[in-house]
Amino acid sequence: MTVQKRNNVQVAGSGARTLMFAHGFGCDQNMWRLMAPAYEARFKTIRFDLVGSGGSDLKAYDPKKYDSLHGYADDIIEIIDEFADGPVIFIGHSVSATIGMLAAIKAPERFGPQVMVGPSPCYINDGDYMGGFSRPDIDGLLETMDRNYLGWSSNMAPAIMGAPDQPELGVELTNSFCRTDPDIARHFARVTFLSDHRADVPKMPHPALILQCSDDLIAPQTVGRFLHQHMPESVLTVIDNVGHCPHLSAPSASARAMDDFFVQMGL
Numbered sequence: 001m002t003v004q005k006r007n008n009v010q011v012a013g014s015g016a017r018t019l020m021f022a023h024g025f026g027c028d029q030n031m032w033r034l035m036a037p038a039y040e041a042r043f044k045t046i047r048f049d050l051v052g053s054g055g056s057d058l059k060a061y062d063p064k065k066y067d068s069l070h071g072y073a074d075d076i077i078e079i080i081d082e083f084a085d086g087p088v089i090f091i092g093h094s095v096s097a098t099i100g101m102l103a104a105i106k107a108p109e110r111f112g113p114q115v116m117v118g119p120s121p122c123y124i125n126d127g128d129y130m131g132g133f134s135r136p137d138i139d140g141l142l143e144t145m146d147r148n149y150l151g152w153s154s155n156m157a158p159a160i161m162g163a164p165d166q167p168e169l170g171v172e173l174t175n176s177f178c179r180t181d182p183d184i185a186r187h188f189a190r191v192t193f194l195s196d197h198r199a200d201v202p203k204m205p206h207p208a209l210i211l212q213c214s215d216d217l218i219a220p221q222t223v224g225r226f227l228h229q230h231m232p233e234s235v236l237t238v239i240d241n242v243g244h245c246p247h248l249s250a251p252s253a254s255a256r257a258m259d260d261f262f263v264q265m266g267l
Contacts, residue, residue: 001060003082007048007075008055011083013040017112017267018084020046022076024094024118024245025192026157026177026185028054031093034251046083050096051075052184061184069095069195073103080110089267091115091258093247094218095192101204102197108205113265115209115258118244119227120219122196129198130222138193145186153177159217162243169248198230207233209261211254213241235261 003009010029013019019039021032029047036045049056050072065071076099080088089112092100097119104111123131124138133141145152157177158170177185208231212224221238228236237257241250 001057003075003078006051006057006060007079008057009046009048009079009083011044011046012037013043013045015041015043016085018044018046018086018088020048020076020080020084020088020090022048022090022092022096022100023050023053024096025188026053026153026173026180027093028176030054031176031245031248032091035247035255038255043089044085046079046088048079050099052188053180058181058184061181063187066188066191068191069099069102069197070106072096072099073106076100076103077107077110080107084110087112089113089115089262091117092119093117094119094244095195098195098197101200101208104205105200105203111206113207113209113261113267114204115211115261116227117211117247117254118213118216118219119210120223121198121201121227123193123218124196126196129226130220132218132220132223133193141193142186142190145189149182149185150178160244161249162213162215162217162241162245163249164242166249169243169245172248173245198226201227201230202232204231204234207235207265209258210234210236211246211257212236212238213243213246213250214238215242216244218244235264237261 090100097116157174239253
């Protein structure tokens with residue numbers, strides 16, 4: 001099986017630097033459709049689907065390999081090796097922001113600056129750390145997914161999307177969740193919501209933009225402040241947006257924040 005088929009890798013654009021877009025839980029590369037094309041005149045762009053999502057090859061899904069986020073990070077390094085020109089500027093949404101961080105720590109020479117959209121290294125509150133959820137909250141979420149994944153998707157996707165003035169986006173995210181194989185989604189959810197990569201944050205080897213929304217059910221501003229405090233060379237930008245997917249609900253504001261960061265980085 002080729003890397004292209006495994007991850008449904010799509011390459012576009014041209015330029016001396018490569019941008020790599022990575023989607024979050026329950027989504028696929030189409031979630032970047034409102035942002036990625038605008039960069040194709042200046043950069044080579046790579047979009048792909050995490051194994052188990054979108055148009056990836058489901059036969060490649062190995063529960064042992066993907067029992068931690070490191071399995072996905074290894075895939076990203078392989079995609080870079082095959083399709084990128086030089087170190088990539090990695091743009092990761094939600095859990096993929098953490099995956100990109102782990103990949104950069106493992107292979108720093110393959111990466112440049114990163115953009116972390118709605119990131120969270122740990123979703124569970126722990127002492128002074130406020131990740132947004134208690135452990136019983138997460139256990140209840142996972143139990144509900146086990147009992148009725150489609151019902152969970154229909155209820156949770158609109159809340160995760162937010163964007164109350166754009167209800168069609170909530171419908172889109174619901175449909176995306178529902179297209180995902182339920183067994184894979186349940187496993188990926190456990191890996192995502194039970195992971196704790198706070199200890200890896202100070203190891204980030206490159207500058208990073210932490211892009212957060214002012215009102216985000218999944219990644220509250222306390223998480224962004226934690227990341228900014230503990231991650232070397234980080235920039236924290238909060239945009240006025242309700243929801244966890246600003247690349248869909250606030251693409252212009254997201255692009256402005258990215259462009260400002262790129263100027264700072266000399267890109």
